[in-house]
Amino acid sequence: MGIETPDNGSYMVAAYVVVCVVVVGYAASLWRRSKQ
């Protein structure tokens, strides 16, 4: 009997979105502070 791969792609998408928001958000914060 084969192993059934779980269907949990939504968790991966959520984690990737969080990472993008945090790194782009912080980079934007540095850029904005550099203009002040």
Added chain:
Amino acid sequence: MIPTLDDAHATIRRGLLITALALAGVATVIIMALWLTPTEVRQGLAQKIFYLHAPSAWAGLLAFSLTGITGGLYLWLRDPRLDLFSEASAEVGLVFGVIVLTTGPIWGKPIWGTWWTWDARLTLTLFLFFLFVGYMALRNALSDPAERARFSAVVGILGLLLVPFVHLSVYMFRTLHPQPVLLKPSAPSMDPRMLRTLLTSVGVFTLLYLGFVTARYGLSLRREARGVADGD
């Protein structure tokens, strides 16, 4: 040595340029993880969270370690630039800490069946994060620069002492957290395509740390240079 405004602006520009390169690298890692790396059979797509989670943890621990090291060097050499670097590295470490402490539970829910468990690795990572939140709060609470640098250096060194415990916690305690696949005595235990994506991501997140900390350090240099120019 007192930084000039020109030095500070050049440092900020250099940091933002490295950050832009690193952000392109993050996009590359995501493409590699989604389309060029096989799906792990038992964990499914949630396993791919690992390619961003583990390198963020590496970058965070690097940031907190350098905060403590430069804090110690400040206590020895009394060069204010070391204190400014400590401040920058602690802030950047917290950014990576936020990523680790959010992507970890997002992976844990489908794999462990719970968002959080008071496991040694997770708990120590949370404590380390809180310690550096305290570090930033302490810096904001003290107005005298020499006193701020001295006190925060001590807290940074205490944080540095916690870093090996975070890494070794999976060996020292009975823990649910997976064992390291890279930073261990034996060879990496992964499919070569997975390993390639992971190593690329570690390189990209190291570059991202470098970009963030350089830009943030430049902002601190500029603040000091303006303070000197204003006669503060």
